[in-house]
Amino acid sequence: MEFTESMDLENERVLKLIFPNGIPDNLRGNPELDKYLAKLGTCKVEQLKKEQTRLADETKRILERTQELAISNYKTFITTAENSRSIFNEFKKAEDQVDTLIGKLPAFSAKCEEFLAESAELTEQRRLNSITLHKNAQLLEILELPQLMERCIREGRYEEALELASYVQRLGQHQGHLIPVVNSIVRSVEALWHTMLAQLVAQLRLDLQLPKCLQIVGYLRRMQAFGDNELKLKFLQARDAWLTTCLEAIPKADAQQHLTKTIEITRINLFNIITQYRAIFPEAEHGSKSTPLKQLQGVSCNGNRLFEAWLHNKINTFLLTLEEDLERGVSSIETVLGQCMYFGLSFSRVGADFRALIAPIFVRVVRNKFESSIMQVNENFEKELDKFTLINKVSLHTRKQLDTAALSGSERDVESYAPPETLLDFYPLAVLCNGYLNALNELRLCAPFAVATDVTCCLQSSLQMVAQRVLAFYRQEQQAFTPNERETFAKLCSCFAYDLVPYVQRCIHGVFPPQSITVHLGISLLQLEQQQLTFLLQPQILEPLKHLLPSKVLIHSTAALATTEPTPIATEG
Known part of the structure; x- marks a missing residue:
């Protein structure tokens, strides 16, 4: 290790000697340089002196060889240079493309991430579609x-x-x-x-039976769309609409048929509606039975009073229809009265007997009809009296004498209601009597005791008018009377006073028997006469003619009237 380090130091010193300005960059780190330095380290001085020359020669020789090589292989070098340049251009182009690729990589990466996200969503949708396909039947x-x-x-x-x-x-x-x-x-x-x-x-607005009504109301209750009171109101409104439709479908041309059909349809259908209501809402039954019908006016339509108020309204509507049709005129009032009373009586089973409300309507209609008939009778009498003359009048009938009162009871009963024959001599009085009889015969079929006083007053007024008209006829014609005509006029006055007026009184008592009235009023016959109930006030009627009546006839007629008792006939009270 120490030897290697000493060699490196020596090499460095040698390099500094060789390259005093520093080692060129192309030789730095070259292994051949290390080998050459190591070789130099083994050379002797003579070799070192010759080394420079050797290196110069070798360099020259290498150059020569290189030149020879270049001359002999110049095509190869040219090709190599061109290839190198081409490779360089390609590398440069590749480098540019790589730079471009690197610049586009972020966008590409973002697109890839977006695609991955979309792919995940598509995958999820595909999964959902698969599940949907699998659950197709249930979906x-x-x-x-x-x-x-x-x-x-x-x-x-x-x-x-x-x-x-x-x-x-x-x-x-x-x-x-x-x-x-x-x-x-x-x-x-x-x-x-x-x-x-x-x-x-x-x-509910159709014609339904009770089971179907129960079923429909049961559905409505399960739907819980209405409260209890609101459901009652809806039920009554719907059934009322159906009932109204049925009543509106009845032809109105004929009052009798319209009224008869109205009574029948109202009685049947209204009773069915009441039965259905009480079966569907049984909790309201107690309240409906405990409230009298006359106390239902002004009741608000809520709670337990809802049904009673509706029923009262329907009965009022029926009564209005009854009154309108009766005013239009019906051919048989007694038939309608019987049907109405049966109607009211049948509703007593549901606590709604309204017969007391029907009676005043019939009383008013009967009274108005009778008064209208008497007004027509008065008009006919005035017309006939205007055409009447006493010239050449011959009396074919004489008044019955007092021995008529001695007839047997059965004969009086038969003749008591036959019109006096003396009226045939005086046509206006005969027309008047026929008018009275027609009006009383119509009244007799349906004669409520409540109109007895009104009928009597109406006839009283009519007879007073007749007396006034007869007096006016006398004052107009008396100056031209001959003795025969004067006698005939006296007979006319006697016929009116002593035949027609008592006969009308007997007819009134025939329609309204005093005995029956006393039973209903709880009074005696004497009290009835004192109160002048159903009794004509004959002195008031005859007051205009009293100075024209023969006194003897007046006495005889008074005696006959006193010995004759009116016999009642069968009437419908």
Whole structure:
């Protein structure tokens, strides 16, 4: 180790001697230089002196050989130089391309990373597609839920539709916030749910039996779309719409047929609705039975009073229709009255007997009809009296004498309601009597005791008008009367006073028997006469004609009237 270091020091000293300005860069680290220095170290002085010459000769010889080699192989050198230059250019081009490649590597790396990310997403989508393909049947079942529910609703399979809606609701609660498709299915099913709700409510507007009503309301309760009171209101509104449709379909041309059909349809269908309501909402039954019908006015439509208010409204609507049709005119009031009373009586089973509300309507209609008939009678009498003349009038009938009162009871019963024959001599009075009889015969078929006083007052007014018109006729024609005509006019006044007026009184009592009225009022016959109930005030009627009446006839007529008792006939009270 020490020898090697000493050799290196010697070599360095030798190199400094040879190269005082420093070792050239091309010789630094050359192993041949070390070998040559080692060789120099073995040479003697003479050899060293000759070394320079030897080196010069050798250099010259090498140059010569090099020149010879170059001359003999110049093509090879040229080719080698060209190849070297070509290789250099190629290396330079390659270096430029490598630089370009290095400059594009970051972008390429980013693209590769992006591709990797997309590849990962594609891989994930492929995985999801594979799972979707594997779960295709289950996914189709979920995606077809809205169509399936729509089909169930269309075919009326509401039980299955409710189960589907419940399942979708649970599915939306668990997965709706994660999966948009599930959210869309939930919204579609909710829209169909509202469609089913509207369809169920619409079915309540059809002609339904109790089991179907129970089923539909059961579905509505399960849907929980309405509260209890709201469900009652919806039910009553729907059934009311159906009932109204049935009533509106009745032809209105004939009042009798319209009213008869209205009574029948209202009685049957309204009773069915009440039965359905109480079966569906049994908790409201106690409240409906405990509330009288007359206390239902002003009741608000909520809670337990909802049904009573609705029923009161429907009965009021029926009563309005009844009054309108009766005002239009019906051919048989007694038939309508019987149907209405049966209607009201049948509803007593459900705590809604409204016969007390029907009676005033019939009383008012009967009174108005009778008054209208009497007004027409008065007009006809005035027309006939204007055309009446006493010229050449011959009396073919004489008034019955007092011995008429001595007839047997059976004969009086037969003749008591026959019009006096003396009226045939005086046509205006005969027309007047026929008008009274027609009005009373129409009234007799349906004669409520409540109109007895009104009928009596109406006839009282009519007879007073007749007396005034007869007096006016006398004042107008008296100056031209002949003795025969004056006698005939006196007979006309006697016929009116002593035949027509008592006969009208008997007819009034025939329609309204005093005995029956006293039983209903709880008073005696004497009190009835004192109160002048169903009794004409004959002095007031005859007041305008009292100075024209023969006194003898007046006495005889008064005696006959006093000995004759009116016999009642069968009437409908």
